[in-house]
Amino acid sequence: xxxxxxxxxxxxxxxxxxLQVCAAWAQSPQERIEQTKKEVLAVNEKVGLAxxxxxxxxxxxxxxxxxxxxxxxxxxxxxxxxxxxxxxxKLSTISQDYGDYHFRIYGDTVVLTGISRTSLVYGGKPSKGxxxxxxxxxxxxxxxxxxxxxxxxxxxx
Amino acid sequence: MRQFLLVCLxxxxxxxxxxxxxxxxxxxxxEIKNEVLKVxxxxxxxxxxxxxxxxxxxxxxxLVYTAPNGELLTKAQHLAEFQSGIRKFETMKHDDFNVRVYxxxxxxxxxxxxxxxxxNGEVSEGxxxxxxxxxxxDGRWQLVSHHVTNxxx
Numbered sequence: 015x016x017x018x019x020x021x022x023x024x025x026x027x028x029x030x031x032x033l034q035v036c037a038a039w040a041q042s043p044q045e046r047i048e049q050t051k052k053e054v055l056a057v058n059e060k061v062g063l064a065x066x067x068x069x070x071x072x073x074x075x076x077x078x079x080x081x082x083x084x085x086x087x088x089x090x091x092x093x094x095x096x097x098x099x100x101x102x103x104k105l106s107t108i109s110q111d112y113g114d115y116h117f118r119i120y121g122d123t124v125v126l127t128g129i130s131r132t133s134l135v136y137g138g139k140p141s142k143g144x145x146x147x148x149x150x151x152x153x154x155x156x157x158x159x160x161x162x163x164x165x166x167x168x169x170x171x
Numbered sequence: 172m173r174q175f176l177l178v179c180l181x182x183x184x185x186x187x188x189x190x191x192x193x194x195x196x197x198x199x200x201x202e203i204k205n206e207v208l209k210v211x212x213x214x215x216x217x218x219x220x221x222x223x224x225x226x227x228x229x230x231x232x233x234l235v236y237t238a239p240n241g242e243l244l245t246k247a248q249h250l251a252e253f254q255s256g257i258r259k260f261e262t263m264k265h266d267d268f269n270v271r272v273y274x275x276x277x278x279x280x281x282x283x284x285x286x287x288x289x290x291n292g293e294v295s296e297g298x299x300x301x302x303x304x305x306x307x308x309d310g311r312w313q314l315v316s317h318h319v320t321n322x323x324x
Contacts, residue, residue: 044208073211080271082281088300088322090269090281118315120306123277125316127235127243146241148318150304152273161271162279164302164318168241 041099051117054124056150057158058112064108071099078152078159085136085146086165099136108133108140130165136143144168197275206272207278208307209311211268219263219286221253231306231313238300239321252290261294262285265301276307284319298322 036129058075065074074097081093091099099105111131117127126149133142150162198206217225217256227250234246244252251256267283284299304316 082269082271082279082302084281084300084318084320085301086320088298088320090300108272116235118235118306120315123273123304123306125235125304125315127237144241146237146243146318148235148237148302148316150279150316153278154273161273162281162302162304164237164300164320166237166239166241166318166320 018060022154034047043169047119050119050124054158055115057151057160058126062112064112065100065105066105067111068100070100073097073100076158076160078154078161080161082162084164086141086167087136097124105152106135108135124151124158125149129168141167180214182205200272203272203275203278207280208268209269210305210314211265211280211303214314218253219260221256221259223250223254226250226253229312229314231308231315234314235316235317239295239319257291258288261289278305278312279303280305283322295321304305 030044034122060072061076063069064076074093077096079093083089083091084167089144109132111133112128113131114127114129118127128147128149129143130145130147132145133140133144135141144167146166146168148162148164149160151158152161153159212249213225214229216222217235219230224254227246230249232246234249236244236246236249239246247260264285266281266285269281271279273279280303282301282303284301285297287296289295299319299321300321301317303314305312306315
Protein backbone atom coordinates (compact mmCIF):
# COMPACT_ATOMS: atom_id res chain seq x y z
CA UNK A 15 0.00 0.00 0.00
CA UNK A 16 1.33 3.42 -0.99
CA UNK A 17 1.73 5.83 1.96
CA UNK A 18 0.41 9.34 1.64
CA UNK A 19 3.18 11.92 2.10
CA UNK A 20 3.16 13.67 5.49
CA UNK A 21 2.90 17.09 3.85
CA UNK A 22 -0.22 16.11 1.91
CA UNK A 23 -1.84 14.56 5.01
CA UNK A 24 -1.23 17.74 6.97
CA UNK A 25 -2.55 19.87 4.14
CA UNK A 26 -5.76 17.82 3.97
CA UNK A 27 -6.16 18.12 7.75
CA UNK A 28 -5.66 21.89 7.60
CA UNK A 29 -8.20 22.28 4.79
CA UNK A 30 -10.83 20.11 6.53
CA UNK A 31 -10.31 21.88 9.85
CA UNK A 32 -10.54 25.27 8.14
CA LEU A 33 -13.84 24.27 6.56
CA GLN A 34 -15.16 23.14 9.98
CA VAL A 35 -14.10 26.41 11.55
CA CYS A 36 -15.74 28.40 8.74
CA ALA A 37 -18.95 26.36 9.14
CA ALA A 38 -18.97 27.00 12.92
CA TRP A 39 -18.36 30.72 12.43
CA ALA A 40 -21.06 30.92 9.76
CA GLN A 41 -23.69 29.75 12.29
CA SER A 42 -25.39 32.33 14.46
CA PRO A 43 -25.66 31.55 18.22
CA GLN A 44 -29.35 30.71 17.73
CA GLU A 45 -28.52 28.37 14.87
CA ARG A 46 -25.91 26.64 17.03
CA ILE A 47 -28.49 26.19 19.81
CA GLU A 48 -31.02 24.72 17.38
CA GLN A 49 -28.35 22.43 15.92
CA THR A 50 -27.41 21.21 19.42
CA LYS A 51 -31.07 20.57 20.29
CA LYS A 52 -31.52 18.62 17.08
CA GLU A 53 -28.42 16.50 17.71
CA VAL A 54 -29.32 15.77 21.34
CA LEU A 55 -32.92 14.92 20.47
CA ALA A 56 -31.65 12.46 17.87
CA VAL A 57 -29.37 10.80 20.42
CA ASN A 58 -32.15 10.85 23.01
CA GLU A 59 -34.41 8.99 20.57
CA LYS A 60 -31.65 6.42 20.07
CA VAL A 61 -31.50 5.94 23.84
CA GLY A 62 -35.27 5.39 23.92
CA LEU A 63 -35.16 2.94 21.05
CA ALA A 64 -32.27 0.99 22.57
CA UNK A 65 -34.06 0.69 25.92
CA UNK A 66 -37.36 -0.26 24.28
CA UNK A 67 -35.82 -2.97 22.09
CA UNK A 68 -33.31 -4.17 24.68
CA UNK A 69 -30.41 -3.22 22.39
CA UNK A 70 -27.71 -3.02 25.04
CA UNK A 71 -24.96 -2.77 22.42
CA UNK A 72 -26.38 0.47 21.00
CA UNK A 73 -27.11 1.78 24.49
CA UNK A 74 -23.60 0.97 25.65
CA UNK A 75 -22.20 3.25 22.94
CA UNK A 76 -24.25 6.23 24.16
CA UNK A 77 -23.91 5.78 27.94
CA UNK A 78 -20.62 7.17 29.23
CA UNK A 79 -18.49 4.75 31.25
CA UNK A 80 -19.11 7.03 34.24
CA UNK A 81 -22.90 6.99 33.78
CA UNK A 82 -24.88 7.66 36.98
CA UNK A 83 -28.54 6.68 37.00
CA UNK A 84 -30.91 7.39 39.87
CA UNK A 85 -34.14 5.57 39.12
CA UNK A 86 -37.66 6.30 40.37
CA UNK A 87 -37.21 4.08 43.43
CA UNK A 88 -34.10 6.03 44.48
CA UNK A 89 -31.58 3.37 43.47
CA UNK A 90 -28.24 4.64 42.19
CA UNK A 91 -27.05 2.49 39.29
CA UNK A 92 -23.93 2.59 37.15
CA UNK A 93 -23.62 1.75 33.46
CA UNK A 94 -22.95 -1.96 34.02
CA UNK A 95 -25.94 -2.32 36.35
CA UNK A 96 -28.25 -0.44 33.97
CA UNK A 97 -27.23 -2.65 31.03
CA UNK A 98 -27.47 -5.80 33.18
CA UNK A 99 -31.03 -4.89 34.20
CA UNK A 100 -32.04 -4.69 30.55
CA UNK A 101 -30.18 -7.87 29.55
CA UNK A 102 -31.68 -9.89 32.41
CA UNK A 103 -35.19 -8.59 31.79
CA LYS A 104 -35.38 -6.98 35.24
CA LEU A 105 -36.27 -3.82 33.35
CA SER A 106 -38.57 -4.27 30.38
CA THR A 107 -40.43 -1.62 28.43
CA ILE A 108 -43.98 -2.22 27.23
CA SER A 109 -44.64 1.14 25.55
CA GLN A 110 -42.68 4.37 25.41
CA ASP A 111 -43.86 7.96 25.65
CA TYR A 112 -41.54 10.92 26.27
CA GLY A 113 -42.49 14.58 25.99
CA ASP A 114 -42.44 18.13 27.41
CA TYR A 115 -38.75 18.52 26.63
CA HIS A 116 -36.82 21.49 27.99
CA PHE A 117 -33.19 22.17 27.10
CA ARG A 118 -30.57 24.04 29.08
CA ILE A 119 -27.45 24.34 26.94
CA TYR A 120 -24.00 25.14 28.38
CA GLY A 121 -21.52 24.84 25.52
CA ASP A 122 -20.95 21.11 25.05
CA THR A 123 -23.23 20.17 27.93
CA VAL A 124 -27.01 19.82 27.73
CA VAL A 125 -29.44 19.41 30.61
CA LEU A 126 -32.56 17.85 29.14
CA THR A 127 -35.70 17.59 31.26
CA GLY A 128 -38.97 15.98 30.27
CA ILE A 129 -41.94 13.83 31.21
CA SER A 130 -42.14 10.08 30.65
CA ARG A 131 -45.38 8.12 30.50
CA THR A 132 -43.56 4.98 29.50
CA SER A 133 -45.19 1.75 30.60
CA LEU A 134 -42.57 -0.56 32.07
CA VAL A 135 -41.97 -3.44 34.44
CA TYR A 136 -39.10 -3.18 36.91
CA GLY A 137 -38.31 -6.07 39.21
CA GLY A 138 -41.73 -7.55 38.48
CA LYS A 139 -43.57 -4.33 39.36
CA PRO A 140 -45.45 -2.50 36.59
CA SER A 141 -45.25 1.29 36.41
CA LYS A 142 -46.84 3.77 34.05
CA GLY A 143 -45.61 7.05 35.48
CA UNK A 144 -45.90 9.90 34.81
CA UNK A 145 -42.29 10.59 35.75
CA UNK A 146 -40.03 13.60 35.53
CA UNK A 147 -36.58 12.90 34.15
CA UNK A 148 -33.34 14.83 33.83
CA UNK A 149 -30.73 13.63 31.37
CA UNK A 150 -27.28 15.16 31.14
CA UNK A 151 -25.59 14.90 27.75
CA UNK A 152 -21.99 15.91 27.12
CA UNK A 153 -20.30 16.16 23.75
CA UNK A 154 -16.98 14.34 23.92
CA UNK A 155 -14.82 14.16 20.80
CA UNK A 156 -17.79 14.98 18.59
CA UNK A 157 -20.14 12.40 20.17
CA UNK A 158 -23.02 13.12 22.55
CA UNK A 159 -22.81 10.84 25.58
CA UNK A 160 -25.40 10.38 28.30
CA UNK A 161 -23.46 10.92 31.54
CA UNK A 162 -26.32 11.03 34.06
CA UNK A 163 -30.03 10.33 34.33
CA UNK A 164 -32.35 10.98 37.26
CA UNK A 165 -36.03 9.98 37.44
CA UNK A 166 -38.83 10.85 39.86
CA UNK A 167 -42.43 9.67 39.90
CA UNK A 168 -44.91 12.55 39.73
CA UNK A 169 -47.17 12.50 42.77
CA UNK A 170 -50.83 13.04 41.79
CA UNK A 171 -52.25 16.28 43.26
CA MET B 172 6.14 24.72 3.84
CA ARG B 173 6.39 22.48 6.91
CA GLN B 174 6.68 25.47 9.20
CA PHE B 175 3.66 27.05 7.52
CA LEU B 176 1.57 23.93 8.11
CA LEU B 177 2.70 23.75 11.72
CA VAL B 178 1.66 27.35 12.31
CA CYS B 179 -1.72 26.64 10.68
CA LEU B 180 -2.25 23.60 12.93
CA UNK B 181 -1.42 25.53 16.08
CA UNK B 182 -3.67 28.41 15.04
CA UNK B 183 -6.55 26.05 14.29
CA UNK B 184 -6.13 24.23 17.59
CA UNK B 185 -6.58 27.56 19.33
CA UNK B 186 -9.79 28.58 17.56
CA UNK B 187 -11.45 25.29 16.65
CA UNK B 188 -14.40 24.69 19.00
CA UNK B 189 -13.79 20.95 19.26
CA UNK B 190 -10.09 21.27 19.85
CA UNK B 191 -9.86 24.20 22.21
CA UNK B 192 -11.11 24.62 25.77
CA UNK B 193 -11.49 27.70 27.89
CA UNK B 194 -9.16 26.36 30.53
CA UNK B 195 -8.25 29.55 32.34
CA UNK B 196 -5.85 27.62 34.53
CA UNK B 197 -5.01 23.96 34.49
CA UNK B 198 -6.60 22.28 37.46
CA UNK B 199 -6.36 18.66 38.48
CA UNK B 200 -9.53 16.60 38.79
CA UNK B 201 -9.03 16.49 42.54
CA GLU B 202 -8.75 20.29 42.75
CA ILE B 203 -12.01 20.64 40.81
CA LYS B 204 -13.71 18.07 43.07
CA ASN B 205 -12.56 19.96 46.15
CA GLU B 206 -13.80 23.27 44.75
CA VAL B 207 -17.23 21.88 43.92
CA LEU B 208 -17.58 20.04 47.23
CA LYS B 209 -16.85 23.36 48.95
CA VAL B 210 -19.61 25.07 46.94
CA UNK B 211 -21.94 22.15 47.70
CA UNK B 212 -21.24 22.54 51.41
CA UNK B 213 -21.81 26.31 51.19
CA UNK B 214 -25.11 25.65 49.45
CA UNK B 215 -26.19 23.12 52.09
CA UNK B 216 -25.51 25.65 54.84
CA UNK B 217 -27.48 28.30 52.93
CA UNK B 218 -30.39 25.89 52.43
CA UNK B 219 -30.39 25.03 56.15
CA UNK B 220 -30.38 28.73 57.06
CA UNK B 221 -32.76 29.80 54.23
CA UNK B 222 -29.98 32.20 53.20
CA UNK B 223 -31.52 33.59 50.03
CA UNK B 224 -28.58 35.82 49.13
CA UNK B 225 -26.11 32.92 49.07
CA UNK B 226 -28.51 30.62 47.23
CA UNK B 227 -29.14 33.35 44.66
CA UNK B 228 -25.38 33.49 44.02
CA UNK B 229 -24.79 29.74 43.78
CA UNK B 230 -27.89 28.88 41.76
CA UNK B 231 -27.66 29.67 38.04
CA UNK B 232 -30.37 31.95 36.71
CA UNK B 233 -31.81 29.12 34.65
CA LEU B 234 -31.57 26.49 37.40
CA VAL B 235 -34.02 23.66 36.92
CA TYR B 236 -35.17 21.89 40.09
CA THR B 237 -37.13 18.65 40.08
CA ALA B 238 -38.66 18.05 43.50
CA PRO B 239 -39.33 14.60 45.05
CA ASN B 240 -43.02 14.96 44.14
CA GLY B 241 -42.12 15.49 40.48
CA GLU B 242 -42.72 19.24 40.42
CA LEU B 243 -40.46 21.18 38.07
CA LEU B 244 -39.42 24.56 39.51
CA THR B 245 -37.42 27.52 38.26
CA LYS B 246 -34.85 29.37 40.35
CA ALA B 247 -37.37 32.10 41.21
CA GLN B 248 -39.99 29.54 42.29
CA HIS B 249 -37.51 27.58 44.39
CA LEU B 250 -36.12 30.72 46.07
CA ALA B 251 -39.69 31.85 46.79
CA GLU B 252 -40.32 28.59 48.68
CA PHE B 253 -37.46 29.42 51.06
CA GLN B 254 -38.47 33.09 51.30
CA SER B 255 -42.05 32.24 52.20
CA GLY B 256 -41.06 29.42 54.55
CA ILE B 257 -43.10 26.81 52.63
CA ARG B 258 -39.86 24.82 52.44
CA LYS B 259 -37.84 24.87 55.63
CA PHE B 260 -35.00 22.59 56.70
CA GLU B 261 -34.92 21.53 60.35
CA THR B 262 -31.71 19.51 59.98
CA MET B 263 -29.24 19.12 57.12
CA LYS B 264 -27.50 15.85 56.37
CA HIS B 265 -26.03 15.02 52.97
CA ASP B 266 -23.56 12.19 52.44
CA ASP B 267 -22.40 9.43 50.08
CA PHE B 268 -21.15 12.02 47.60
CA ASN B 269 -19.93 10.82 44.25
CA VAL B 270 -18.31 13.49 42.09
CA ARG B 271 -17.77 13.13 38.32
CA VAL B 272 -15.66 15.76 36.62
CA TYR B 273 -16.13 16.41 32.89
CA UNK B 274 -13.47 18.68 31.41
CA UNK B 275 -12.75 21.70 33.53
CA UNK B 276 -16.21 23.24 33.70
CA UNK B 277 -18.83 20.54 34.35
CA UNK B 278 -19.36 18.41 37.45
CA UNK B 279 -22.11 15.88 38.17
CA UNK B 280 -22.48 15.24 41.88
CA UNK B 281 -24.76 12.55 43.28
CA UNK B 282 -25.51 12.05 46.94
CA UNK B 283 -27.93 10.96 49.64
CA UNK B 284 -29.97 13.22 51.86
CA UNK B 285 -31.46 12.38 55.25
CA UNK B 286 -32.20 16.01 56.08
CA UNK B 287 -35.40 16.70 57.96
CA UNK B 288 -37.51 19.33 56.26
CA UNK B 289 -40.95 20.84 56.40
CA UNK B 290 -42.70 21.28 53.09
CA ASN B 291 -46.17 22.76 53.08
CA GLY B 292 -46.43 21.81 56.75
CA GLU B 293 -45.56 18.15 56.16
CA VAL B 294 -42.43 16.58 57.64
CA SER B 295 -40.07 14.68 55.36
CA GLU B 296 -37.01 12.82 56.63
CA GLY B 297 -35.89 10.97 53.54
CA UNK B 298 -33.77 9.18 52.67
CA UNK B 299 -33.58 10.80 49.25
CA UNK B 300 -31.18 10.56 46.35
CA UNK B 301 -30.14 13.69 44.48
CA UNK B 302 -28.18 14.63 41.38
CA UNK B 303 -26.62 18.09 41.19
CA UNK B 304 -25.04 19.50 38.07
CA UNK B 305 -22.53 22.31 38.47
CA UNK B 306 -21.19 24.36 35.56
CA UNK B 307 -18.34 26.85 35.87
CA UNK B 308 -19.61 30.13 34.44
CA ASP B 309 -18.11 33.60 34.88
CA GLY B 310 -15.27 32.01 36.84
CA ARG B 311 -17.43 30.38 39.52
CA TRP B 312 -19.29 27.10 39.99
CA GLN B 313 -23.05 27.47 39.61
CA LEU B 314 -25.77 24.89 40.21
CA VAL B 315 -27.71 24.44 36.96
CA SER B 316 -29.75 21.34 37.81
CA HIS B 317 -30.96 19.75 41.04
CA HIS B 318 -33.10 16.62 40.92
CA VAL B 319 -34.34 14.73 43.99
CA THR B 320 -36.07 11.36 44.42
CA ASN B 321 -37.38 9.75 47.59
CA UNK B 322 -35.83 6.33 48.22
CA UNK B 323 -38.58 3.70 48.21
CA UNK B 324 -39.07 2.04 51.60
